[in-house]
Every structure is written in structure tokens, then in C-alpha cells.
Amino acid sequence: MDVILLLEQLLNGLQLGIMLFLIAAGLTLIFGVMGLINLAHGSLYMIGAFACAAVATWSGSFWLGLMASLTFAAAAGALIEVVIMRRLYHREHLDQVLATFALILICSEGTRWLFGSFPLYLDVPDIFYGAVNLFGVLQYSRYRLFIIVIGLFTALCIYLLINKTRIGMRIRAGAADRQMTAALGINISLLYTLVFALGAALAGFSGALVGSIQSVEVGMGEPVLILAFVVVVIGGIGSIRGALVGALLVGMVDTLGRGYLPQILQLLLDPVFANTLGAALSSIAIYLLMIVILVFKPKGLFPAHG
Amino acid sequence: MKKKLITSLLGAALCLTPHVGAAPVKVGMITTLSGGGSGLGVDVRDGFMLAVKTANRSDLEVIVEDDARKPALAVQIADKMIQKEKVDILTGIIWSNLAMAVVPSTVNQGVLYLSPNAGPSALAGQGCHKNYFNVAWQNDNLHEAMGNYANSADHKNSFILAPNYPAGKDALTGYKRLYKGNLAGEIYTKLGQKDYAAEIAQIRASGADSVYIFLPGGMGIAFMKQYSQAGMTTPIMGPAFSFDQGILKAVGKAALGVRNSSQWNKDIDNAANKVFVADFEAAYGRLPSLYASQGYDTANLILSAMDSADINDQDAFRAALKSAQFDSVRGDFRFGNNQHPIQDIYVREVVMEGDVLTNKIIGVGLKDHQDAYAANCSL
Structure with a gap:
């Protein structure tokens, strides 16, 4: 019985990691290529979730909603990018942080104005409802398996796009030397708009996927933003590979910490105290992980720029 | 972001009932109208303003401001309302941490505070105050009712879960106060956590016969969806906060059949409640929530006190408030010595009415219930 639970928790950790990767990929892509800190990433996540919920409710199709999340967020x-970010590339990070922070407030209130203060309804499609039986012993949510598959597929797509296509080559060139790339006749402004839109689309897509098992409400993006930053910092800012590894690490540590820390502590301490301490420790476990990694690898596990 | 709404009813000429000589009453409402959790504040405000508009009195002025769920902002607004606007009564705060930041200094400055929602234990026992009235409940009450209900429903092995913060601990303490069975497990999660896969796996493995959760707002929506998506069927119980009208639509069919405790529901059979539910739907185009009912009751309590006392005679006004001579939408309502309600707490079940998810009362969790802290209050 306990082995089954452990197996399920490992699967949960993997799934949370993949979910975090989906959320963090857009953030790290934008930073890696454009050197831009985009605090509004969480707002784009929210926009994707709201677009999906609205379109899914209106049309009755989750899949149309998912398309809408990609389109609207992009x-x-x-x-x-065109209206605001373009003016900020040559400015300091502080200016970028201030501008994107303002965007968070504008997006939150704008969404509230459009959709009202109450959470929206968004549920997974019927074919993903319920659990499947894995290996004959383990009941596991179908939708969570679906997220694992989609997440790995997305990681593969981004890898192929950046490393195997012409546009990916230009993106990499732009990240390495913006002026030289422009001098070679590549429309760098358009390229940056594309990258930003791609990052936004990833954020919106993850908002729709995750929103359908969590909640679609104003302010849903901010806690997610913090998690995404933890993942990105652990993985190495700007590195997609780093984001994947960082996300999986965070997902495992968080899930296993929540599942097992109180029990492990109970072997050593008074049960009531162990429970309190376990709850407190498991909620800060990922930040402890971040500290430890930064002590030994100040630039994260896979630093993008040397 | 700040929203200011001033209702000054100048239609004095149309006012049919004259209130001879009574001074006008100025009420300041500080509540959450933007950002996360604003649905609750909007409901309290709408319920309150519905009663004010229905009364249509020229001697009542209400100022509303948004605290954005930030304690520091709430304190600032309270200072401004007390010192600059010279309000007689403050009300509106939703969250216990904001209430703890605002209420003690407000009541010590001689301003009355009527709580339409938060009921922290610190203000119910030794910390009670003659200027502080709670029109909703003491925080533990709904959880106590559910613990008591669990005994009668023959649940003997509950798994209980709440966020790791003061109200979460009060909630599980409240549940355990009257619950007699065993605990299959007790988990405190991170406040604001939205993924519960690890917890649901533990619940599945624990062999519990029932699950009690206190997960307000988005946390509850996330938990309920994931619980049902994972194919779990162990019955869930909770306080009304996770299964209220504003949230049910977002939870969807996953909430069907859930038992939850509340001091109010739209099907409570009394004249005041029928009028309230019909008027609220007509005015705002949605069903009222328990928060709206609390706002409505708070306004009607103030109005009832204005009928029998002058706000400038604070002792008389306080006595008028404490006598609670108004028709509460929840039926019988009176204040205990600590000026918190003594009331029935019902058990409701989430049902589908047409294509709308809503609650139906299926029994009484606790009859004529008073909070556990009243004895420590010297009033």
C-alpha cells in the first residue's frame, strides 16, 4: 500500500514539475532572448485562463477555449511588446520591473472590469474526467497524465524551434548580439515581437491548462509568477533546459515534502509539534532548495550566458 | 483603484416616515472590492446598500472604500474615515487579519464597529469591547456545527485539512471541538496553495470515511475540481465559505451533494428573507450569497437602532443595537453578552435547481448556538 502511495506521489511530483515548466518556459524564453524581466507574465497567464473559460463556456468546447487562450495571450x-516593451530594452531592469508591475495592476483591474469579481467556471473536458488504472494498482487522474504529455511535447517543440529552425537561429543570434544581427539585415524588431508573443502564448496556454484544474479568478497570476521565478532562478535565467530541470526539481521537492515531511518528523519528534513543523517546512522547502542551489551555483544549474 | 461611492439620499421630501429630531448617521464601509477575494466584499456591499436603498432615509449616509485586501490600506482608510469624515459607525471588513488591524483602534476612539463578516476569537473573549458588534458569526461557529453534524451523520474517521494560518487553525479547532470520532489525518497546507495532488493521494490512502476542508475562495475551487477529477468519492464537508453562491458556479458539478454549514440560506422560511432574496435578484441579477445576507442584516440592524435611539446618545444607541430589534433574514437572532450572535446554524447540501447550482437546507447543525469565548468576555 505504501509503495503505491509513494509511486503516486512521485507521479504527482513529475506532473507538478511539468506544470511549472509550462508556466515558466515563456518567462525564461523572454528573459533569455531579450534580457527583459517581465513581471506581467502572471497576467498573461490569467488572460489565457479567462479567454479559455469565456470561449469554452460560450462555445461548449474546451478545445476551442484552448485555442482562444493561445490566440488572445499571443x-x-x-x-x-509594440506599445510598451519596445521603449524599455535599452533601459535598466528597474524601469522594466516598474513598467511590467504597472501592467499587472492594469490587467487585474481590466479583467475584473470585463468579467466581474467572481471566479469563472472552467472544467476539464469529459474524456479527461476521472481516473485511469495504471499498472493495475494505481488510480491516477487522466487530466494530470494529459498535462504530463502536453508538457513534454511543448518542451520538445521549443527545443526544435530554437535549435533546429531558421527562425530559431535568428533568435539565438539576436540574443548573442542584437546590433550585429540587425546589421546582417534581419528585422530584429519583428523578431522580438514574435518572441514576446510566443512567450505570452506559452503563459496563456499554461493558464488555460492549469486553470481548468485550479481556479480562474482575478489575481490567479501573482502566486504563479513567484513560483515561475523560483523555477527560472534555479534552472539558470534564460535557459529552457534549465527551466525544465528546475521545474522538475521544484515539483518533486514540493510534492514529496508535503507528502512525507510531517511523517518523517513524527519518527523523531512529538506528533503535534512534528505536524506543525512539517507543514511549515514543506511550504518553504522549495525556497530552501533555491538557496542551496544558489550557494553552489550562483547562476543556476544551466546558466544561459556563460 | 479606489472606488468611492457616496449615497446621500436627498429625497427628503418624499420620505414618508418623519424622524423627528434624530441626528443623521454617517457609516463608513471599508471592504474588499478589487483584486483576489473581491467577490466577498462586493456581496457585502451590495447586500448592505440594498437595505439602505430600500429604507430610503435622508438621515443615513454611507461612504464605501476599497481596502484591496491590504491591512495597511484598511488602517489608512479607517483613520481617514474617523478623523476627516467623522463617521459614527465603521463596518464592512471581510478578512480577520484586516479586522484585527482596524477594529481595536476604532472602538477605542469611540467609534462603533459592526462586523458583517470577520469574527476573530481575539475579539470575542477577553478582547471584547462595548463598541464592537459582530453581526455574522464568531469564526469557529460554522466549523463547530459541521463537527457536530459529522457525529449525527455517523462519520467516525474524518480527514481534516486547512491552510496554515490563524483562521485555518481556528477552523480545525472548531471542527474538533464537537466532533467525537477519530482523525484519519490532519494536514495544514500552504495558504494560497492551488495544487492538491499530494494531499488527495494521502486522503485516498488514509481510509477516511469523510473529509472536512476549510479552503476559502480559489483554494476551495481548485481542491474540489481536483478531488472529483481524481475520481474520489469519500464525502466532503465544509463551512459555507467554500460552497457559497459566488463560488459554486466556478466549482461546477464537482460540488454536487457536498454538505456545508451556514447560518443563512435563501430557502429559510421567513418574510424578511423572501423579500431579501427577491429584491437582491431583481436589483443585481444574481442570487444572493451568505455574505450579501450578512451585509443586509448589518444595515437593517443599524436602521433598527436609528428608529429607537439618537446616534449622539451613544449609550442608548449601543443598547438599541444590542437589543437587535430587526427582522434578520436568518430568522431568530440575538446578541450574547459579548455582542456576538446567538443563532441557529444549518447544514446545507449543494443541489442543482434548473441549471443553477445552489444550496438547500437539510437540517440544523447547532440550535441557538453561542460561541465558546463568550464566557471570557466581561461585558
Whole structure:
């Protein structure tokens, strides 16, 4: 029985990790290529979730909603890049942080104005409802398995796009030397708009996927933003590979910490105290992990720029 | 972001009932109208303003401001309302941590505070105050009712779960106060946590016969969806906060059949409640929640006190408030010595009415219930 639980918790850890990767990928992509700290990433996540919920409710199709999340978040991203971000590339990080923080407030209140203060309804499609039987002993949620598959597929797509295509080559060139790339006749402005829109689309897509098992409400993006930053910092800012490894590490540590820390502590301490301490420790476990990694690898596990 | 709404009813000429000589009453409402959790504040405000508009009195002025769920902002607004606007009564705060930041200094400055929601234990026992009235409940009450209900429903092995913060601990303490069975497990999760896969796996493995959760707002929505998506069927219980009208739509069919405790529901059979539910739907186009009912009751309590006392005679006004001579939408309502309600707490079940998810009362969890802290209050 306990082996089954452990197996399920490992699977949960993997799934949480993949979910975090989906959320963090867009953030690290934008930073890696453009050197831009985008605090509004959580807002794009929220926009994706709201677009999906609204379209899914209106049309009755979750899949149309998912398409809408990609489209709306990408459009919002492109708009933000052209109107605001473009003026900030040569400015300091502090200016970028201030501008994108303002965007968080604008997006939150704008969404509340459009959709009201109450959470929206978004549920997984019927074919993913319920659990499947794995290896004959383990009941596991179908939708969570679906997220694992989609997450790995997304990671593969980004890898192929950046490393195997012409546009990926240009993106890498732009990240290495913006002026030289522009001098070679590549429209760097358009390229940056594309990258920002792609990052935004990833955020919106993850918002829709995750929103359908969590909750779609104003302010859903901010806690997620913090988690995404933890993942990105652990993995190495700007590295997609780092984001994947960082996300899996965080997912495992968080899930196993929540599942087992109180029990392990109970072997050593008074049960009531162990429970309190375990709850406190497991909720800070990922931050402890981040500290430890930064002590030994100040630039994260896979630093993007040397 | 700040929203200011001033209702000054100048239609004095149309006012049919004259209130001879009574001074006008100025009420300041500080509540959460933006950001996360704003649905609760909006409901309290809408319920309150519905009663104010229905009364249509020229001698009542209400100022509403948004605290954005930030204690520091709430304190600032309270200072401004007390010192600059010279309000007689403050009300509106949703969250216990904001209430603890605002209420003690407010009541010590001689301003009355009527709570339409938060009921922290620190203000119910030794910390009670003659200027502080709670019109909703003491925080533990709904959980106590559910613990008591669990005994009668023959649940003997509950798994209990709440966020790791003061109200979460009060909740599980409240549940355990009257619950007689064993605990299959007790987990405190991180406040704001949205993924419960690890906890649900533990619940599945624990062999529990029932699950009690206190997960307000988005946390509850996330938990309920994931619980049902994982194919879990162990019955869930909770306080009304995770299964209220504003949230049910977002939870969807996963909430069907859940038992939850509340001091109010729209099907409570009394005249005041029928009028309230019909008027609220007509005015706002949605069903009222328990928060709206609390806002409505708070306004009607103030109005009832205005009928029998002058706000400038604070002793008389306090006595009028404490006598609670108004028709509460929840039926019988009176204040205990600590000026917290003594009331029935019902057990409700989430049902589908047409295509709308809502609650139906299926029994009484605790009859004429008073909070556990009243004895420590010297009032």
C-alpha cells in the first residue's frame, strides 16, 4: 500500500514539475532572448485562463477555449511588446520591473472590469474526467497524465524551434548580439515581437491548462509568477533546459515534502509539534532548495550566458 | 483603484416616515472590492446598500472604500474615515487579519464597529469591547456545527485539512471541538496553495470515511475540481465559505451533494428573507450569497437602532443595537453578552435547481448556538 502511495506521489511530483515548466518556459524564453524581466507574465497567464473559460463556456468546447487562450495571450503579448516593451530594452531592469508591475495592476483591474469579481467556471473536458488504472494498482487522474504529455511535447517543440529552425537561429543570434544581427539585415524588431508573443502564448496556454484544474479568478497570476521565478532562478535565467530541470526539481521537492515531511518528523519528534513543523517546512522547502542551489551555483544549474 | 461611492439620499421630501429630531448617521464601509477575494466584499456591499436603498432615509449616509485586501490600506482608510469624515459607525471588513488591524483602534476612539463578516476569537473573549458588534458569526461557529453534524451523520474517521494560518487553525479547532470520532489525518497546507495532488493521494490512502476542508475562495475551487477529477468519492464537508453562491458556479458539478454549514440560506422560511432574496435578484441579477445576507442584516440592524435611539446618545444607541430589534433574514437572532450572535446554524447540501447550482437546507447543525469565548468576555 505504501509503495503505491509513494509511486503516486512521485507521479504527482513529475506532473507538478511539468506544470511549472509550462508556466515558466515563456518567462525564461523572454528573459533569455531579450534580457527583459517581465513581471506581467502572471497576467498573461490569467488572460489565457479567462479567454479559455469565456470561449469554452460560450462555445461548449474546451478545445476551442484552448485555442482562444493561445490566440488572445499571443495578441496581448504582441500588443504589449509594440506599445510598451519596445521603449524599455535599452533601459535598466528597474524601469522594466516598474513598467511590467504597472501592467499587472492594469490587467487585474481590466479583467475584473470585463468579467466581474467572481471566479469563472472552467472544467476539464469529459474524456479527461476521472481516473485511469495504471499498472493495475494505481488510480491516477487522466487530466494530470494529459498535462504530463502536453508538457513534454511543448518542451520538445521549443527545443526544435530554437535549435533546429531558421527562425530559431535568428533568435539565438539576436540574443548573442542584437546590433550585429540587425546589421546582417534581419528585422530584429519583428523578431522580438514574435518572441514576446510566443512567450505570452506559452503563459496563456499554461493558464488555460492549469486553470481548468485550479481556479480562474482575478489575481490567479501573482502566486504563479513567484513560483515561475523560483523555477527560472534555479534552472539558470534564460535557459529552457534549465527551466525544465528546475521545474522538475521544484515539483518533486514540493510534492514529496508535503507528502512525507510531517511523517518523517513524527519518527523523531512529538506528533503535534512534528505536524506543525512539517507543514511549515514543506511550504518553504522549495525556497530552501533555491538557496542551496544558489550557494553552489550562483547562476543556476544551466546558466544561459556563460 | 479606489472606488468611492457616496449615497446621500436627498429625497427628503418624499420620505414618508418623519424622524423627528434624530441626528443623521454617517457609516463608513471599508471592504474588499478589487483584486483576489473581491467577490466577498462586493456581496457585502451590495447586500448592505440594498437595505439602505430600500429604507430610503435622508438621515443615513454611507461612504464605501476599497481596502484591496491590504491591512495597511484598511488602517489608512479607517483613520481617514474617523478623523476627516467623522463617521459614527465603521463596518464592512471581510478578512480577520484586516479586522484585527482596524477594529481595536476604532472602538477605542469611540467609534462603533459592526462586523458583517470577520469574527476573530481575539475579539470575542477577553478582547471584547462595548463598541464592537459582530453581526455574522464568531469564526469557529460554522466549523463547530459541521463537527457536530459529522457525529449525527455517523462519520467516525474524518480527514481534516486547512491552510496554515490563524483562521485555518481556528477552523480545525472548531471542527474538533464537537466532533467525537477519530482523525484519519490532519494536514495544514500552504495558504494560497492551488495544487492538491499530494494531499488527495494521502486522503485516498488514509481510509477516511469523510473529509472536512476549510479552503476559502480559489483554494476551495481548485481542491474540489481536483478531488472529483481524481475520481474520489469519500464525502466532503465544509463551512459555507467554500460552497457559497459566488463560488459554486466556478466549482461546477464537482460540488454536487457536498454538505456545508451556514447560518443563512435563501430557502429559510421567513418574510424578511423572501423579500431579501427577491429584491437582491431583481436589483443585481444574481442570487444572493451568505455574505450579501450578512451585509443586509448589518444595515437593517443599524436602521433598527436609528428608529429607537439618537446616534449622539451613544449609550442608548449601543443598547438599541444590542437589543437587535430587526427582522434578520436568518430568522431568530440575538446578541450574547459579548455582542456576538446567538443563532441557529444549518447544514446545507449543494443541489442543482434548473441549471443553477445552489444550496438547500437539510437540517440544523447547532440550535441557538453561542460561541465558546463568550464566557471570557466581561461585558
